[in-house]
Amino acid sequence: MTAERTARKLIAVGSGKGGVGKSTLTANLAIALARVGRKVGLVDADIYGPSQPMILGNQGQKPVAREEKLEPVPSKYGVPVLSMGHLVEPGRAIAWRGPMAGGALTQLVDAHWGDTELLLVDLPPGTGDVQLTMLQKFKPAGAVLVSTPQDLALIDAARAGQLFDQAGVPVVGLVENMAGYACPHCGEVSDPFGKGGVEEAAGRLELPFLGRIPLDLAIREGGDSGTPPAATDDPLAQPFHDIAAKLDVWIGAKS
Numbered sequence: 091m092t093a094e095r096t097a098r099k100l101i102a103v104g105s106g107k108g109g110v111g112k113s114t115l116t117a118n119l120a121i122a123l124a125r126v127g128r129k130v131g132l133v134d135a136d137i138y139g140p141s142q143p144m145i146l147g148n149q150g151q152k153p154v155a156r157e158e159k160l161e162p163v164p165s166k167y168g169v170p171v172l173s174m175g176h177l178v179e180p181g182r183a184i185a186w187r188g189p190m191a192g193g194a195l196t197q198l199v200d201a202h203w204g205d206t207e208l209l210l211v212d213l214p215p216g217t218g219d220v221q222l223t224m225l226q227k228f229k230p231a232g233a234v235l236v237s238t239p240q241d242l243a244l245i246d247a248a249r250a251g252q253l254f255d256q257a258g259v260p261v262v263g264l265v266e267n268m269a270g271y272a273c274p275h276c277g278e279v280s281d282p283f284g285k286g287g288v289e290e291a292a293g294r295l296e297l298p299f300l301g302r303i304p305l306d307l308a309i310r311e312g313g314d315s316g317t318p319p320a321a322t323d324d325p326l327a328q329p330f331h332d333i334a335a336k337l338d339v340w341i342g343a344k345s
Contacts, residue, residue, distance in 0.1 A: 097207070098203065098206060098207060098208065098209060099207065099208050099209070099230075099231040099232075099341060099344070100199070100208075100209045100211055100224075100228055100229075100230040100231060101208065101209070101210050101211065101230060101231060101232050101233070101234060101262070101337070101341070102211045102213055102224065102230040102232075102233040102234070102254070102259070103115060103116040103119070103210060103211065103212055103213060103233070103234045103236065104213040104221070104233055104234075104235055104236075104250045104254070105213070105215055105235065105236050105237060105243075105246070105247060105250060106215065106216065106217070106235075106237070106243075106245075106246030106247045106248070106249050106250035106251075107215055107237070107243045107246035107247065108139075108214075108215035108216075109215075110236055110237055110238050110243055110247075110267055110268070111236060111238075111267040111268060111303065112212065112213070112215075112236050112267075113134075113136065113141045113142060113145060113212050113313075114145060114267075114309060114313050114318070115234075115236050115265060115267060115303065115330075115333075116132065116142075116210050116212040117132065117142060117145040117146055117169075117212075117313070117318050117320075118318045118319060118320035118327075118330040118334075119210060119234075119320070119330060119333060119334050119337065120132045120167075120169045120210050121167045121168075121169055121318055121320040121321050121330075122320045122327075122330050122331045122333075122334030122335075123208065123210075123334050123337070123338060124167060124168040124169050125168075125320070125321075125331075126334070126335070126338060128207065128208055128338065128341075129205055129206050129207045129208065130169055130206065130207070130208045130209070130210060131162055131169065131170045131171065131172075131203050131206040131208070131209050131210075132146070132169055132170070132171040132172075132209070132210050132212065133171075133172055133173075133195075133198045133199055133209055133210070133211045133212065134171060134172065134173030134174065134175065134198070134212050135195050135198065135199075135211050135212055135213050135214060135220055135224065136174075136212055136213065136214040136215075136220075137174050137184060137186070137191045137194050137195065137214065137220060138184050138186075138191070138214065139214065140173040140174045140175035141175070141313075142171050142173045142175065142212060143163075143171070143173050143175040143176055144175070144313065144314065144316060145313045145316065145318060146165040146167065146169065146171055146316060146318070147165065147166060147167075147315075147316025147317065148163055148164070148165050148166075148171070148176075148316075149175070149180065149316075150180075151163045151164075151176060152176055152177070153172060153176050153177070153201075156202055157202075159197075159200065159201050159202050160172055160197060160198070160201040160202065161201065161202050162201055162202070162203060162206075163176050167318070167321050170203070170206065172198045172201055173198070174194060174198075188218070188219030189219070191219050191220050191223075192219050192220065192222075192223035195220050195223050195224060196223065196227060199211070199224070199227075199228050200228075208341065211224065211228075211230065215246075216246075216250075217249060217250060217253045221250075221253060225253075225254075225257040225259065229257070229258075229259065230254075230259050231259075231260075231341070231344060232259065232260050232261070232262040232340065232341075232344070233250075233251075233254045233259050233260070233261050233262060234261075234262050234263060234264075234265060234300065234337065235247050235250055235251055235261060235263075235264045235265070236264070236265040236266075236267050237264065237265075237266065237267065237287075237288050237291075238266070238267055238268045238269075238283045238284075238287075238288075239266055239268075239269060239281070239283050239284035239285055239286060239287035239288055240283050240284050240287060241284075241287065243283075244287055244288065244291050247264070247288075247291070248291065248295070251295065251297070261297050262298065262300070262336075262337060262340050263292065263297055263298035263299060263300035263336065263340075264288050264289075264291065264292045264295075264297055264298070264299055264300060265288070265300045265301060265302070265303065265333060266286075266287070266288035266289060266299075266301070266302045266303070267302075267303045267305075268282075268283050268303070268304075268305040269281070269283070269285065269288075269302040269303060269304055269305065270285065270302070270304050270305060271304070271305040271306070272304065272306070274307070282305070283305070288302075289302075298336070300333045300336050300337070301329055301332050301333045301336070302329060303329050303330070303333075304326070304329070306326055308324065308326055309326060312326075320334075
């Protein structure tokens with residue numbers, strides 16, 4: 091392992107289950123950390139379903155190779171990123187067996203990240219080959235787990251937590267996503283996915299609860315248009331910045 095890679099911290103963002111907003115959280119946390127001065131990069135490790143080029147608004151850009159390593163693609167938010175979405179044609183299915191996906195992760199992480207001090211790794215759902223390759227080759231300094239409040243998602247998040255625990259990777263904390271929907275017409279808040287389940291799970295597991303992200307149309311629209319809330323002055327940015335502040339404190343304590 092090179093000295094450069096040793097000095098750079100990796101924070102994995104995992105979920106166990108797909109569709110819980112992990113990629114949106116990762117992108118917004120990266121932007122929030124960059125806005126407080128962290129030199130942060132983002133690895134889109136969801137090899138089969140890359141979404142970070144859309145969220146960060148740099149679709150169509152291609153990384154170049156230097157000395158057989160990739161150069162990260164810049165974004166307008168100060169967060170360089172590498173994703174399979176930058177390397178294949180938009181919409182093209184990636185049908186690879188596990189070793190190829192693991193090799194792709196290695197190329198994305200072991201790139202020319204320069205003076206980047208922190209890499210957020212947006213993991214695919216589950217506990218498969220990509221996760222195992224990361225743990226074996228690029229052991230993270232910590233992991234953030236994200237889940238919606240319902241029981242099925244929490245079960246899968248707990249499995250992801252067990253994987254990190256077995257590998258000796260500390261879990262920084264849990265994030266509850268899609269927590270409460272405010273009706274745009276009357277303002278009444280409903281909880282289609284339940285409420286408080288992630289905080290309760292964090293208490294049972296004796297892990298920190300990092301915060302909640304609401305279920306809001308503007309967050310989805312921001313991701314689709316390449317303008318994540320954390321890069322704006324919208325009130326929806328605040329939950330992401332609050333969670334990023336806790337992560338920043340944790341990283342500082344580990345330095």
